[in-house]
Amino acid sequence: MRHAFASFITFIAIRCRIWVIWSKLYRFLYERKYRNYNMPFFSTFGELEATLAQMKWRKDGPMELMDAASLPQATYGRFKDGKAAGDCEDISLFAATSIYFMKASLLVAAGSMINDVYLLTVIWEGSGSKIVEGHSVCVFSYKAEDGIKWAWVSNWYGGKIQWERRNIGEIVARMMDEKKLVRWALSTCNLKLVDSGTRLP
Numbered sequence: 001m002r003h004a005f006a007s008f009i010t011f012i013a014i015r016c017r018i019w020v021i022w023s024k025l026y027r028f029l030y031e032r033k034y035r036n037y038n039m040p041f042f043s044t045f046g047e048l049e050a051t052l053a054q055m056k057w058r059k060d061g062p063m064e065l066m067d068a069a070s071l072p073q074a075t076y077g078r079f080k081d082g083k084a085a086g087d088c089e090d091i092s093l094f095a096a097t098s099i100y101f102m103k104a105s106l107l108v109a110a111g112s113m114i115n116d117v118y119l120l121t122v123i124w125e126g127s128g129s130k131i132v133e134g135h136s137v138c139v140f141s142y143k144a145e146d147g148i149k150w151a152w153v154s155n156w157y158g159g160k161i162q163w164e165r166r167n168i169g170e171i172v173a174r175m176m177d178e179k180k181l182v183r184w185a186l187s188t189c190n191l192k193l194v195d196s197g198t199r200l201p
Contacts, residue, residue: 007198010123010132010183019067020191026068034074041101043108045161048098051079052159055091058084069119069191072097089136092154093119096138097189115141115148118194119187122172124179132182135175139168139186169200 013019042048055075060067070090079085085094096117103114123134137154150165165171172184185196195201 007182014121014183014185014193014196017193019069020193023069023191027071027074031071031074034071034077037073037077039073039076039097039101041105042098043102043110045110048095048102049153049159049161052091052095052153052155055079055085055094055155055159056083057088057091057155058086060087069093072189088154088156089119089121092136092138093189095153096140099138099140100189113142115143117189119189119191120152120168120171121185121187122175123182123184124176125182133179134182137171137175139171167201172200 040051042051056079067087067089070086070093072094075086075090075094085091096119099114100117102108103111103117105111117138117140119136120139121134121136123132125131126133135154135156137152137156139150139152141148141150144164149163150168150171151161151163152165152171153159153161162171162174165174168186172181181198181200183196183198184201186194186201188194
């Protein structure tokens with residue numbers, strides 16, 4: 001019963017786009033001043049990692065409707081103002097957007113190796129009174145000597161990119177660390193849902 005209820009509420013939030021709707025509402029109400037805030041330009045992955053390592057995590061509260069994804073510009077703006085940058089999806093979405101810009105720029109050597117860039121959200125069964133728990137990370141595929149590989153980065157591991165994953169399923173499994181999967185979701189930097197499921201991809 002607990003797992004069925006968790007599956008239901010995550011289906012409503014993700015597949016029915018409720019999470020996207022309330023994220024956009026939060027952005028409209030509280031983050032309009034950041035819309036034209038200049039995003040940083042990173043020329044190397046090391047520069048991005050150095051910034052992520054300095055970003056402080058904060059838990060979403062009632063103002064964020066308990067779980068809303070901030071504008072990447074707002075996450076960076078709060079960081080530059082000396083405030084906590086945001087929670088895991090805020091920091092990971094900032095990372096994904098930054099890597100997307102690196103991919104789009106012909107001036108960045110790393111851009112030539114980047115393929116797809118996404119926000120990956122993984123939800124698993126919670127413990128105690130928590131029905132569900134989860135984490136969001138930036139994932140991207142890249143060209144390696146032995147084929148296409150995947151990497152992921154978030155506020156975990158001090159903002160260091162975790163390289164050399166064969167597929168997204170490996171990343172999902174590592175994030176859960178043997179916990180019971182409820183749902184995973186893959187979204188673009190604009191929060192457009194690409195894919196989701198209740199089994200390992």
